[in-house]
Amino acid sequence: MVLLRLRAVLVMAAVVVLAGATPARAISGGEAVAPGEFSWMVRLLPVDCGGTLIEPRLVLTAKHCLDDRPGDGFTVVAGVVDLADPARDTVASVATYTPPGEWFDNDWGLLKLAAPMSLPTLPLATARIDPETVTVTGWGAASWEGEQQRHLQKVELPFLPDAQCGENPDHYDQYLCTRTVNRRSFCHGDPGGPGLRRLAHGRREQVGIVSFGSDCEWENNEDAKPVFTDVAYFAPDIRRASRRLVSGG
Structure with missing residues (x-):
């Protein structure tokens, strides 16, 4: 999967500009997670993406993490905060689903x-309730490259x-927007x-779901607005796809 750089100035542009956007590429300014604090958090290899366990056999992640590989081409690492912990659980994938488009x-x-x-x-939101803050977890890098x-x-x-999300807020009803503070992103x-x-x-x-809007390119004075896929907006589609995938349909 080829991930090109996304400039923050393009993130909040109109739909036509979004056609040239590129997906997000890690956590900056964060703190270590305690064992067991987010036990449904998983790592997808070899694509270096995150995900969440929403059913015992289902992981929710970003479409752009799955699009370029076959359904049996992933390994999920879970159950630990330290990826090198010998107690980690690893399970292979057998199928994926991504929406069209x-x-x-x-x-x-x-x-x-x-x-x-x-x-x-992890339970999924089914109704849009705007929070004061959004907590993000991940194993990504702390800075660009x-x-x-x-x-x-x-x-x-x-x-x-x-x-405040961008020039075309109507298009962003499927997104949640946040902002960086002191290089936290x-x-x-x-x-x-x-x-x-x-x-x-x-x-x-x-x-x-972490999607796009931040490169953590602080040396070039990036003023990022990290963007998430709005889970509540897509909740009915996610439920239907989950049932089909689990049943093998």
Whole structure:
């Protein structure tokens, strides 16, 4: 999969400009995740993407992470925050589903595992409720062209209302927008990972999927607006595709 650089000034342009956009490439300014804190978080190899376990045999990720490989061409690493931990679980994929069309119109996809994983699953948002902040987790690099990280990281990003998201906010009803603060962002290696909203009693639900909008190219004064696929917007489609994929249809 070839990922070209995306300039932040293009991220919020009109639909015609989006046709030339490129997907996000990791977490900058984050902090280490404690073991068990986000136990449904997975790593997709060999594409260096994130994902979430939404059913014992289903991973939700970004469409652009899956499009260029066969359905049995992935390995999922899960159950650890340290990718080198010998206690990690690894499971091969057997099938994928991606919606038709270009990735920037519906950047979500599903991966079916060869065997169920005995790990907690993450609930998905079914209604749009704008959070104050979005939590992002991933093993991506900390800067443009930096190395992928061995330990899972997390970062909080302020939510950005649609009216401040770009020149064509009507087109962004399928996206959630955030903004960087003090070089805190996702970047190379984080696409497909979750954007999370905090619920009561410490619970979380997935409101977004890391999609595009940040290269972490801080040396060139990047002023990024990280963008997530809006999970609630696509929730009916995700549910239907999940049932078909699990049943083998």
